[in-house]
Amino acid sequence: MSTTPMSAEPAAAYRDDKRHWWWLPLFVALSPVLGVYLAATTGQKLWLWITPILWYVALPVADWLVGRDTRNPPDAAVPSLESDRYYKFLVYASIPLFYVTWIVGAWAVATQDYGWAGYLGVSLSVALTNGLALVVGHEVGHKTGRFEKRLAQIVLAVPAYGHFSAEHNRGHHKDVATPDDPASSRFGESLYAFVLREIPGALGRAWRDEKVRLARSGKGPWSLSNELLQSFAITAVLYGSALALLGPVIIPFLLISTFWGWQFLSTSNYIEHYGLLRQKLPDGRFERCRPEHSWNADHIVSNLMLYHLQRHSDHHARPTRCYQALRSDKAPELPSGYPLCFTLTYFPPLWRAVMDKRVLAVYGGDITRVNIQPSKREQILARYGAGRQTATGV
């Protein structure tokens, strides 16, 4: 399929082919509940693994079968597409579903006799919907209205990641694809090293930025106006009530669904900017963020599940653009959608075998222009020394 974005068609003729498919993530958000229901009615406990099977097996196959879509809405059609409330409604409607799924999951592991494998399946299923809750929190947290910012706090409370909006908007978008960003992965950095750098780094940056914001109105960080603490308070009520009502049997569920949900976010971040670097300007600032500072994936099915998050290059170039209007841009391309990329990242040598040559191709083989893991810098420079060119195209 062509990788050239098509945007020349007239606005009047444009029809969003994906319009009715944007219901898909809502079904995915409820999939663990479906699994619990089907396990109860059929007696087949494999249904408890429905969401991990969907994410790690079915979606990579669907991406491969259905393929990619580089079609873009024409510029003239974007304003009406963005103001169409249908798309907003779908995102808002998903938010209570994450609560329903989380509560049903906690109830199921506490009251049903699943054995450890079924318990783990439900916990990982909810972990993945927690990951999807983070994607929804990302979408609404980027909007500038007060109502949507509140919705982001509410949905981000489910995966216990209330600091995401502050961290992402005021931190990651400013520092993306620079060595200063804990949420941009470096060439040679394994997923595991990245997760250990990103999770604490993101929390610290969010807290510092929130402190600065509160100081503008003369408040200290330990204030009721602290948006991080507001979201964490919702998490505390949700987790605390579940623990009080269902007992300590849900502790492993809480740990697995929360930390694997965070892993979903971290792995997405790892994939989105691996090795890419904004070059430093003579005045010491980094060049502006452009589409080539993020990896793009146009795989249709995974993009539907992730609200076009994989059209990440356009998202960073235009961060307030709504998901339905995100464009396939002239950007470096991932070999597949995120679901398959996730599995590649879990095996660092596999990920590097696939991606390192792609990073080098973005910079014409010039390793000095790449965002390199500092601890491996000498070794990587020696291996891909200046002057050595790669012919691999992206």
Next chain:
Amino acid sequence: MKKWRCLVCDFVYDEQLGLPDEDIPAGTRWQDVPESWTCRDCGAPKSDFLMVEV
């Protein structure tokens, strides 16, 4: 002379300073900054900035 803050990333545009390296001379009022200009830190469009007190 006023200052404007990006609602996405908190970047501040100061009319007094302008952005000379982006061909926006010192003293350029916010309304005279081209509509096509986007936040230098995060890329948000002009419509996403709010005025803040000087």
